[in-house]
Amino acid sequence: MNPGYFRIKRNMEEAVKRLCTWLASDYKERIKTDYGNAVDVSINENGKWKGSCVYVYENSGWTVFEDLSGGFSFIEAEDWKAFAKEDLFVFAAYNDAMPYAEMIAITDGIVTKKFLECCDVPQENTNERDGIPGIENWINVASFVDADELVFSEEGTVFVF
Numbered sequence: 308m309n310p311g312y313f314r315i316k317r318n319m320e321e322a323v324k325r326l327c328t329w330l331a332s333d334y335k336e337r338i339k340t341d342y343g344n345a346v347d348v349s350i351n352e353n354g355k356w357k358g359s360c361v362y363v364y365e366n367s368g369w370t371v372f373e374d375l376s377g378g379f380s381f382i383e384a385e386d387w388k389a390f391a392k393e394d395l396f397v398f399a400a401y402n403d404a405m406p407y408a409e410m411i412a413i414t415d416g417i418v419t420k421k422f423l424e425c426c427d428v429p430q431e432n433t434n435e436r437d438g439i440p441g442i443e444n445w446i447n448v449a450s451f452v453d454a455d456e457l458v459f460s461e462e463g464t465v466f467v468f
Contacts, residue, residue, distance in 0.1 A: 311374040311400025311409075312458055315391060319363060322370035323466065329390040336467040348465050349375050357467045364463035371458055374400065375465070384411045384418045392416060397439075401449040408445030412438040422448065 315322050327333050335358055338348045342362070349360035359378030364371055374380070380400055387398055391413040401408040405426050412420035419438020423431055424445040434443065441447055452458070 309377070309400070309402035309404070310452055311377065311380060312371055312452070313374070313379060313396065313398040314369045314371045314457060316369050316395035319365045319370045323363065325390065326372070330468060332468055334466040334468050336465070338465045340463065340465055342459070342461050342463065345463065345465050346375055349467065359468040361466050362463050363466055364460035366457045366460060369457050371460070373458070380409060384421045387411050388413055388416060388418060399448055399452045399455070401445055401452055403449060406445045408448035410439065410442055410448050410451070414438060
């Protein structure tokens with residue numbers, strides 16, 4: 308498995324506008340769909356990703372962006388800070404085949420957790436700050452992702468950038 312997402316404590320309309328501004332790009336497609344078809348609508352007729360694709364929905368006051376195509380991994384915490392601004396923010400992802408895990412948390416414009424463990428580039432591994440307690444290795448990140456009750460919605464929208 309290799310799930311990844313980022314979520315921001317902001318309504319979906321404002322969060323998507325902020326993402327477009329942050330990316331300096333409007334989305335190419337906006338497709339309402341259900342969870343089971345999110346990947347299918349993100350792939351072109353040749354079986355390739357249409358671009359950077361995210362499955363987006365609101366849950367308990369958060370907007371969740373599930374990273375379908377993997378385009379949002381390895382983004383620096385300072386860059387995420389520019390997206391999050393003063394809002395609560397979490398980025399979390401893992402791949403149990405490598406192993407790899409990454410987590411960034413931001414509160415009030417301050418990075419409160421910065422974690423990266425990647426067997427391909429171990430010199431980049433880091434574990435800074437305690438904004439999310441108990442994150443010491445990639446397995447902890449995977450457990451966090453798998454247990455995050457905010458991350459699932461049967462209905463959502465795929466945005467292609």
